[in-house]
Amino acid sequence: MFKRRWNLAPYLLILPSFIYLVLFFAWPMARSLQLAFQRDTQILPVHATAEEDSEEIGYLPMQTEVAILERERREEELPSGRTRPIYWYRVSGPNDQGETVEGWVNQRYLFLRSRTESETARVVSGVETREWTLAQVKRMVNDSRFGRALGTTLLLIVLILPVQFVLAIIMALILQSQIKFSTLFLYIYAIPLGISDLAAGLVWEAMFKQNGFINTFLQQLGLIDRPYIFLSFENRHWMVVAIVLAEIWRATSIVMVIVVSGLQGIPRDYMEAGEVFGANLWQRLRHIILPLLKPSLQVALILRTILAFQVFAVVVAISGGRVLTVLAYETYRWYDPSDAGFNNPNVAAAYAGFIMLISLVISLVYLRLVRTQEEAARE
Amino acid sequence: MTTIAQPLDTVQRRALRRRRLRRAGVYVLAISLAIWILMPIWLIGTMAFSPQEKVYVYPKPVAPIPLSTETMEFFLNYAGILEATRNSVLVALLTLVLSTLIALPAGYAISRYLFPGRDAFRLIILAVRAFPIVILAVPLAVTFIQLNMYDKVYSVALMHTALTLPTTILVIASVFASVPVELEEAARVFGCSPLQAFWRVIFPLVLPGIAAAAIFTFVMSWNEVFAATLLTLRNRTLPALILYTLNKSPLEFQYAGGFFMLVPSLIFIFFIRRYLFNMWGQITK
Secondary structure: OOEOOOOOHHHHHHHHHHHHHHHHHHHHHHHHHHHHHEEEEEEEEEEOOOOOOOOEEEEEEOOOEEEEEEEEEEEEEOOOOOEEEEEEEEEEEEOOOOOEEEEEEEHHHEEOOOOOOOOEEEEOOOEEEEEEOOHHHHHHHHOHHHHHHHHHHHHHHHHHHHHHHHHHHHHHHHHHOOOOOHHHHHHHHHHHHHOOHHHHHHHHHHHHOOOOHHHHHHHHOOOOOOOOOOOOHHHHHHHHHHHHHHHHHHHHHHHHHHHHHHHHOOOHHHHHHHHHOOOOHHHHHHHHHHHHHHHHHHHHHHHHHHHHOOOOHHHHHHHOOOOOOOHHHHHHHHHOOOOOOOOOHHHHHHHHHHHHHHHHHHHHHHHHHHHHHHHHHHO | OHHHHHHHHHHHHHHHHHHHHHHHHHHHHHHHHHHHHHHHHHHHHHHHOOOHHHHHOOOOOOOOOOOOOHHHHHHHHOOOHHHHHHHHHHHHHHHHHHHHHHHHHHHHHHHHEOOOOHHHHHHHHHHHHHOOHHHHHHHHHHHHHHOOOOOOHHHHHHHHHHHHHHHHHHHHHHHHHOOOHHHHHHHHHOOOOHHHHHHHHHHHHHHHHHHHHHHHHHHHHHHOOHHHHHHOOOOOOHHHHHHHOOOOOOHHHHHHHHHHHHHHHHHHHHHHHHHHHHHHHOOOO
16 A cells, blocks of 8 residues: 655655645744734833944833933934034933833933933833733733624534534435435535635525515515514624524535545444344434444534634624624734724734634644544554 | 235335335435525525616515526626636635645655654644634734735735645545555556656546545635635735625625625536545545
């Protein structure tokens, strides 16, 4: 089966993909954490002598009040050839650790009332630098929409996944039951695999709209006498229902495909044995199929859960993102440079980091699972 | 003899009837589920192919009568849609080419060589596939702005390649694994160089599978909304543009747009349906 001779070839063959994943997966991940936990700021370096290129002996944070101990007047040459006076000050003030820093700074970094008279000054600019901070993460967590976004995301998972799994198992069993046209049914059940969450959102919005299809059906059945407004601010539960249906409609296929592959791996003997001993469908399902399907179901569960934390366009299409919000939408909203957004990539990165953290934990569980399954398969 | 056969016959007939009933039940279930999937597509298609004023009527028609391309034309002529569609196709094609070219050698290596680190590499790929890669659009957008790569078709394609690469590698590996290595060895015995053996013997056999993987890559890129929205501003892809104009656009735009977006999946899933299980089937291999 395998070429066993050790050589360099396989490493060269996987090298491009490895490099690609480092560049566009590992590196952005690190960058995301950096964005979330660092911020751009300015600090003022304090010099040993009144020279720009002299040794930096300490740093002062912005807005520090400093005492002026000494001043020195210099001439600065302008491009026009003329000169103008420029002052250097020996200042003393506390740095962010509370230690007193003393040294020379150029006047242009300070705010002072009089260049020749003032006894104190304030630090107003400096050089660009980055500092570690929890401020952006705090801002994410303290935002009132964070809790709602997390809550809605979790609620959707709880409502969607069970129905999805039951439906997927039913679809898979139908496809495996040797009915006629099974390839046609497979095709139909697999169509949503290629449907984007945006399209699904648009489709189900059309269903639930005030002049939409669900109202039409209900009215034709005589259940209502005028259209009901499902998707409104007061009817948030109907929005949840619409999103849940859209997601079940769209994303059950992936679970179905995994379950069918799992079913194909179950030896026919087991099923036949069950039939021979007179087990009915429920008994076979309960005692033969589901236990043997467990590995596939676990994998599907993990993949679906991680995907569910990225749910985005369905929610935007159905609720506009204002009434109901989810984690991915908040990420987008904080990043969005247009008027509707906050244009704050750092908080957006904090959201991204949060989603990554959740997914990482779930992925680790997933990897353990795959490993134990492979070990079990080897034995 | 007949006296013994008689009771057996009733039992058999009853069993047969029960069997037929169960069969009918399976078909009813299968068809209802098919309707559940197809009905919404049909209904949005009805809207997309009705005259424009029908889009606003209530109660809604359940079939496109009279059939009209007015709504669809309105959508396609809407400001920016043609450019966005072109961008989307370009991004998807670039993603397809990049992803397939990079995944091809890796998939071959995983399925054909047993080398130290192979399992680790496979686990990394599995983990990356499960990872919410689109979220990485946030740091990438910031970096792309610094590198002057923001709002470009190719930078969206670079992101989408990261998204599709793990899946493509796994599918291609499973496609290669389904072709016996003995064929390759036989070609070598008859004097082919390794490259010739691959090109003349293996490649034609794996081509359909690789094409299926490439098509799936195309569809994934065509559908991707989140990263495309973050990484573009003026050069929107189709989903990004539709999402962006959602609140400002008229109903016919949304219906026709929704239908237009799901057409590729109707066509492409048909061609790749046999390979779907290659994509997700090989959990343990």
